[in-house]
Amino acid sequence: MASDPANITTSSIKLKGPDNYDAWMIDIGVTLRVLGLAEHIVEGTQKPTAPEALQKWNKDNDKVVQLLMITIHEAWKPQVTRAGWKITDTALQTFQAINRSALQMPNNQISDIMPDFWGLKAHNFANLDAYLTQLNWHWRQIKSVYPETNDEQYVWAALRGIKESCLE
16 A cells, blocks of 8 residues: 655655666665555556556556656656656656666677676675675676676676685
8 A cells, every 4th residue: 555645755865877776776666665656666567457446556656657756866867768768657667767777888888898897806896795786787787788698697707706806
């Protein structure tokens, strides 16, 4: 059951782009769960068919769209529009456009990302979490351009970066 809009506490993190995408995802996900609105951004969720329930669903859907859009920094909103967002989109479509905007990378930039990805070594970071966060960011960029890339390459790169750190 969704909360009263007058009592909604919004996400405290504004999405500014790929650099704070992970933190934004956690923040917005928790916010939507607390508000009882998370189902609106889950693929495969069916709308209710009863007229009264459908009307409530549509109102809640609009609340989620608003919440998503107010958690995006104004400088990043044009990127969301370029990723295909339209004012008439549902909450799920809005969420997907936001994800595309943060994860898309032009093909000409991937040539810089690939060598960095394979060259990351764990010992160059403050801790293993920092290493894995950076590795994960690079991997998402690669997958956005080459979605069919086998996930085993990610595991291989992670293990290689840890192993080579132990040898140096």
